[in-house]
Each structure stands twice: as C-alpha cells, then as structure tokens.
Amino acid sequence: MTSHAAGLALLFQIVSFPSLGEVVGGPSLGWVFDERLKVFRSMVGPVGTASLSKAVELPLEVLWGAPSPRQDYLFVLSAPDGQAVVLNPTTGRWVARPVAGSLSRPDRVVLSPGGEAAVLYYRQGHKVQAVVGLPQAPRVSAEFDIGGIGEAAAELAVSDDGAALLVWAQEEDSGKLFLFRAGDAPRLLTAMGPQGAVSFLRRSRDAVLADRRRHELVLLRDVTGAAQRVVLAGEAEGISEPVAIGVSADNQWVVAANAGAATIAVADLKGYSLRLVACQCEPTSLHPMNRNFLFRLVGSSSDPVLLIDAGGPVPRVLVVAHPEYEIGEEARR
Amino acid sequence: MRMAASVARRSRSWCVVLACSIACDAGWAQTGAQVRPGGRLDIELAGWSPKPVFLAKHLVQGPTAKVTDENNRPVAGAVVMFEVEPRSGVTFTNGGTSVTVTTNARGEAQSESLRLSSSLDWLDIRVTASHGALRATAIAGLGPVPFPSPGIPGWAKLLIAGVGAAGGILAARAISSENETIVEFGPGVVDRPRR
Numbered sequence: 001m002t003s004h005a006a007g008l009a010l011l012f013q014i015v016s017f018p019s020l021g022e023v024v025g026g027p028s029l030g031w032v033f034d035e036r037l038k039v040f041r042s043m044v045g046p047v048g049t050a051s052l053s054k055a056v057e058l059p060l061e062v063l064w065g066a067p068s069p070r071q072d073y074l075f076v077l078s079a080p081d082g083q084a085v086v087l088n089p090t091t092g093r094w095v096a097r098p099v100a101g102s103l104s105r106p107d108r109v110v111l112s113p114g115g116e117a118a119v120l121y122y123r124q125g126h127k128v129q130a131v132v133g134l135p136q137a138p139r140v141s142a143e144f145d146i147g148g149i150g151e152a153a154a155e156l157a158v159s160d161d162g163a164a165l166l167v168w169a170q171e172e173d174s175g176k177l178f179l180f181r182a183g184d185a186p187r188l189l190t191a192m193g194p195q196g197a198v199s200f201l202r203r204s205r206d207a208v209l210a211d212r213r214r215h216e217l218v219l220l221r222d223v224t225g226a227a228q229r230v231v232l233a234g235e236a237e238g239i240s241e242p243v244a245i246g247v248s249a250d251n252q253w254v255v256a257a258n259a260g261a262a263t264i265a266v267a268d269l270k271g272y273s274l275r276l277v278a279c280q281c282e283p284t285s286l287h288p289m290n291r292n293f294l295f296r297l298v299g300s301s302s303d304p305v306l307l308i309d310a311g312g313p314v315p316r317v318l319v320v321a322h323p324e325y326e327i328g329e330e331a332r333r
Numbered sequence: 334m335r336m337a338a339s340v341a342r343r344s345r346s347w348c349v350v351l352a353c354s355i356a357c358d359a360g361w362a363q364t365g366a367q368v369r370p371g372g373r374l375d376i377e378l379a380g381w382s383p384k385p386v387f388l389a390k391h392l393v394q395g396p397t398a399k400v401t402d403e404n405n406r407p408v409a410g411a412v413v414m415f416e417v418e419p420r421s422g423v424t425f426t427n428g429g430t431s432v433t434v435t436t437n438a439r440g441e442a443q444s445e446s447l448r449l450s451s452s453l454d455w456l457d458i459r460v461t462a463s464h465g466a467l468r469a470t471a472i473a474g475l476g477p478v479p480f481p482s483p484g485i486p487g488w489a490k491l492l493i494a495g496v497g498a499a500g501g502i503l504a505a506r507a508i509s510s511e512n513e514t515i516v517e518f519g520p521g522v523v524d525r526p527r528r
Contacts, residue, residue, distance in 0.1 A: 176455070188383070190474050191455040218472070228378050231470035271373045271469065272403070 030071035030289040031056070032296060032305060038062050040074060043320060047294060047309055051321035058087065059094050068115035069249075071290040073135035075109060075118060084109065084120060084131070086138045099131050101140035110156045113247055113288075114202040117162030121153055128153070128180070132162035142182040149178050149186055157198045157207060164224055166207060170194050177209065179223055189220065189227050197245040197256075197285075201269075208232070208254045208269075210242035217242060217256050217267055232267045238276045239265055246286040246295050248310070255295055255310050257283030264297070264317065266310040277315040281306060374408060374469035375401045376462050379441075385478045388446055395425070395444030396473040400436050400462045407440025411464040415444040418457065422450045436462075452480035 029043040029050055039055035039062070058076075065076035074087040082105030088095045099120075106120035106129075118131040118138075126147030129140045141162050146153060146169070154175060155168035165180040166189075177189045177198065193213025200207045200223075207220045215235035221228045232254065233239050240260030247254050247269075256265045262281060267274045281299040286308070289296055293311030305320040377399045386394040400411045416431040417423045425432045425445040434442040444458070455476035462469050 188455065188476065190472070191457065191476075226378075226381070227383075227474075228381070229472040229474070230376065231472065234470070270403075271375065 031067035033065045069288040086135050099138040112158045112160045114160040116160040119158045130162045144180045159200045160203045201251045210245040212241045215239045233274045244286040249292040266315045279317045373403045374467045376471040378473050383474045391449045393447045397443045398460045400440045409438045411436040411462045413442035414461045416459045453478040
C-alpha cells in the first residue's frame with residue numbers, strides 16, 4: 001500500500017489486511033461467489049477457455065457476497081453479524097471499508113448497474129437503505145420505508161447515483177412497480193405480473209424489466225419523469241418466462257434469461273434486433289463480468305458455471321472449467 | 334466412486350449442451366439470426382400521464398401515439414391498435430376493448446376516449462403500431478382512476494330540502510304546543526330546553 005493510501009486508511013479508520021491469496025489485483029474476467037461454501041473464486045483466462053480458481057483468501061469471513069459489476073470491488077456481509085463491508089483490492093492487499101450507517105443483516109443487497117450505488121433491503125422492518133460512495137467511501141445516503149406498498153419487495157433496482165429506487169412489490173397474484181426518491185411519496189409506475197427482474201441502465205434513469213407472466217422485456221424511459229414503457233420483445237419473439245435481466249456496459253444491449261424456454265435473449269435496446277440462444281439450463285440470475293457483453297449465468301445448483309458472450313454476431317453459451325470439479329465438494333475449498 | 338460417476342454423467346450432459354449450442358448458433362447464422370427484420374418503428378406517447386383527464390363523467394381521455402422510424406421521421410399510414418384488458422371493465426367509446434387508428438401525416442394516431450364502469454387501481458393501454466413488416470408496442474399506464482359518484486338531480490335536491498323544512502316546522506309546532514322554549518338550529522333540528 002502506498003503512503004498516500006495508508007494515510008487515507010488512517011484518516012477514515014479503514015482497516016487494511018494483507019492478502020494471502022494469489023489473485024488480488026484483478027482477475028481477467030471477474031469474481032464468482034460460491035453461495036454454498038461462502039467463498040469467492042476468480043475467473044481467469046480467455047472467454048472461450050475460462051476457468052475458476054481456488055477460493056480467494058479474504059481478510060474476513062463472509063456470510064454473503066457479490067462482486068461489483070465492473071469487478072473492481074467485492075460487496076460482502078461479514079460474519080458473524082452480517083455487517084455490510086466493501087472489500088477493495090489494492091496492490092497485494094484487501095482494504096475493508098464498512099458501509100457507514102448501515103444496519104446489520106440485510107435480507108438482500110442489490111448493486112446498481114455500474115456498481116456506484118447499492119440498496120440494502122430489510123424485510124422485517126419493510127426498510128431499504130440506499131448506499132452511495134462505492135467503493136471508496138461507502139455510506140448510507142437515504143432510508144426508505146416501503147411498508148405501505150405491499151407485503152414484500154420481490155425485486156429491487158437502484159440507479160447509479162443512488163437517488164432513484166425501483167421496488168417491484170409482490171401481491172397475491174400480481175405485482176406493481178414503484179419509484180422511490182428521497183423526500184417524495186412513492187409513485188406507482190406500472191402494474192405487472194408477480195415475478196420477474198428489473199434493472200436500471202448504467203448512469204441513466206431508464207430501466208429495463210422482465211415480466212415473467214406476460215413474457216415481455218420492457219424498456220422504461222425516464223422513470224423519474226414520463227416513465228413511458230416500450231415493449232422490446234414479447235412471447236411471439238421467443239421471450240418465455242424471463243427471470244433475469246442484464247444490461248451491457250455500453251447500455252446498448254439487454255440480456256434476459258428465459259426460464260420457460262431455457263434460452264438467453266439478447267435484445268438491442270434501440271429495437272433493431274433480438275437474438276436467442278439455447279442454454280439448456282434452469283436460469284435464475286445474470287451477473288455482468290469484466291467485459292462489455294459478458295455475463296455469468298446462474299442456474300440450478302447442479303448446473304456448471306456458464307458464461308453468456310453476447311458480443312459477437314451470434315451469442316454464445318460457454319461452460320467455465322472448474323479445476324476442482326472432479327475432486328469432490330470437500331476438497332473444493 | 335458414486336461421485337465420479339455423477340461427475341462423468343454431468344460432463345457428458347454438458348458436452349451435449351455445447352454441441353447443441355454450437356448447432357443452434359449455426360442455425361441462427363443460416364437463418365439470419367435475427368427475429369426482428371431490419372429497420373424499426375418507435376412509439377412515443379406524447380404528453381401522456383397516468384393521471385386521468387376526465388372529458389365527461391365516466392369518460393377519460395385516451396392516449397395519442399406518435400409513430401416514427403429509425404431516423405426519427407414520422408410514419409404516416411401506420412396502423413395503431415389501442416387495447417385494454419377485457420376484464421378491466423373499461424371500453425373505448427366504440428363499446429369495444431380495442432380500437433384501430435391509422436396515423437396521419439404527422440405520424441400521430443389519437444385513441445378514442447375510455448369509458449369507465451368503476452374506479453380503477455391501474456389500467457394498461459397497450460399501443461401496437463404496424464407498418465409493413467415492422468411492429469412496435471408501447472404501454473400507456475393509467476391510474477389510479479376514481480369513479481365519479483353519481484350526481485343528485487336538481488329536483489331531488491329540492492324535494493329533500495322541502496321534506497327537511499316541513500319536518501322542522503312540524504317538530505317546532507309539536508314542541509311549542511307543550512309550552513316549551515324552542516331553539517332551532519335548522520330545519521328539522523331541535524334542541525330540547527333544559528327544565
């Protein structure tokens with residue numbers, strides 16, 4: 001760590017830890033959090049022949065974690081109390097920064113599309129905390145009471161500036177999308193099905209949503225203004241029970257995972273084209289990796305780690321090699 | 334051993350997946366890969382707000398769709414269909430749950446008004462524009478929409494007032510006949526005096 005960084009660490013009471021791992025400093029494609037073993041692995045190598053490393057050594061024990069969309073930090077809930085902490089890789093070290101003002105043990109953490117903000121959702125108190133200043137000075141900037149809009153928040157999305165929060169409220173057999181902004185009353189944007197996914201575009205007030213029941217991908221233009229909705233693709237074009245959605249780093253493409261057809265849809269946000277590719281998996285979520293058009297597809301626990309490379313003329317589904325796959329669960333760590 | 338067999342099974346399974354993926358890719362390449370043809374339409378719901386604009390009792394203004402092409406030029410002659418869900422209880426003024434309008438030279442198509450039968454939490458109006466092989470869909474949301482309570486006709490108001498006044502006079506007479514002081518607060522409303 002440089003003396004400048006050390007000074008900053010002292011100034012903000014940041015604790016830095018020496019790293020024992022071999023991959024601090026940035027893997028080529030990003031990190032993957034192993035939910036079962038509570039460890040991060042790095043994904044290395046060219047896209048076509050990527051593989052996962054052994055568990056990365058971290059300075060603290062982790063209950064849950066997620067890499068940032070740009071793969072420049074890890075957002076974790078530390079053991080044993082579930083404190084939100086940001087882990088920054090610096091030269092040879094991890095720097096841990098607790099999120100100032102955050103409550104412990106959120107039920108869900110959602111990062112903004114560019115990773116500059118996040119939201120922490122607490123189901124018990126119907127509360128959401130917005131976090132800004134990521135990754136260098138993470139702090140809670142606003143708190144929202146979402147108790148008045150329904151039983152539970154099925155999905156959440158936050159804009160990169162942390163100022164706009166979308167909450168997909170689940171009702172018995174339907175859902176509603178609400179916009180929350182600090183100081184404003186919640187605003188109903190649309191009624192939808194009970195399940196799906198929603199995400200802002202990077203550094204934008206536009207958002208995309210996948211409506212599982214209506215089999216549609218929808219672009220919401222300017223959610224804090226007119227909030228006009230344009231259907232990007234529907235059932236006739238191969239969208240079938242979409243459950244996950246992601247946006248390319250350049251905001252040009254949206255990628256959706258169709259649970260109904262076991263396919264991945266790649267749609268041009270300008271509405272010119274839509275491409276489908278079979279994944280033969282049970283997709284549940286999509287996570288951006290360290291390339292513009294590269295996403296990690298999370299499926300059922302028996303599925304291997306998959307990558308969606310949407311950058312070429314034809315989208316590709318790639319299996320990521322896991323060097324410890326044949327050894328057995330006990331030896332993975 | 335069981336684990337190794339399981340892994341082997343899974344590995345075989347994923348070889349098949351890869352092969353299929355490659356085959357699918359090849360298929361896409363041969364068929365042009367794209368579901369949607371070249372060019373595009375765009376729909377702008379200019380000036381639309383979810384807040385209802387009542388034109389008359391139970392009648393709410395519908396959206397206007399502006400249809401443009403990929404160069405943002407208005408598309409004249411595009412067929413625009415406005416639809417509401419049949420179970421919503423809302424119809425257009427034509428009595429149906431959909432209405433079709435052709436865009437004018439400015440690329441605009443104005444929907445008919447919407448007739449309500451009850452209050453609405455939320456209503457989606459689906460707007461689909463078609464022009465040649467091109468198609469685009471937008472959704473206009475409306476809500477919440479209060480259902481205006483039926484007004485009381487003038488003759489009924491007069492009748493109610495008359496009945497009320499007559500009741501008050503009768504009550505006053507009845508109490509006066511008992512030689513008591515009456516304090517009137519309005520027609521039909523009396524306060525019994527303290528003894």
